[in-house]
Amino acid sequence: MLSALLVFIVQLAYVPVLTLRTIMMVKGMKERAAAMGMLEGLVYVLALGLVFSDLSNYLNMVAYALGFAVGLYIGAIIEEKLAIGYVTLEVNIPTRNQELIDRLRELGFSVSTSAVEGMSSTRYQLDCTARRDREKEFIRVVSDFEPAAFIVSFEPRSFKGGYITKAMKKRREKYLKKKKNTENA
Known part of the structure; x- marks a missing residue:
């Protein structure tokens, strides 16, 4: 035994x-x-x-x-x-929600936007990349602003350059510092 x-x-x-x-x-x-x-x-x-x-x-x-x-x-x-690695998220929303876009960027997420043709109307697509450990946070923020958003996530094998490699880290640090200062006040 x-x-x-x-x-x-x-x-x-x-x-x-x-x-x-x-x-x-x-x-x-x-x-x-x-x-x-x-x-x-x-x-x-x-x-x-x-x-x-x-x-x-x-x-x-x-x-x-x-x-x-x-x-x-x-x-x-x-x-x-x-949650090792990164995730790419595609968000499809009915209107260009600038408040959502600004909030995601404020939180340190990369966001590229484009108008796309939906089945019966023009829609807006947000293309974003985030660390995997922040995927749920991202989805929660999008859902708060756009409850009916269509969100797809997948893991990129590799990427090079762009916003994610430098600014994302800086923005996240700035956001956490700001959040900590707000909590201490």
Whole structure:
């Protein structure tokens, strides 16, 4: 029973590391992915060693599978909290809502606007890029100003230059400083 508990705990460590390593590889973070891969390999060998040391102990095998499943769940939660990378958001709204555009820019989001042809009228599209950890904040702001907005988000593989690389960081820092000063007053 103790060995099955140990197998379960080792799997709880292994699978989140596996999840993060995979995400880092996909995001092009080669060095971090390699470091996570080394840790993953060590934990994997330890878990398999425990299971293979006694193949007649079915409890170890069940603990291995259960630990893998729970570890996947934990890994997904960790990845969601870390929100590594960027997201591109396309917002389709019925009118040019300058108040919304100004608010998004004030909060440090990049915003490009264009008039587009809808099915029966001219609509406005906002093209924005943000860090993934700010996606929910972005959607909340848009929803406050335009409850019926159509919002699509996707992850860009790479980008170069533009507003996001410099000004976005400066604007965010300015906004947080202003917010902190307001809260302290």
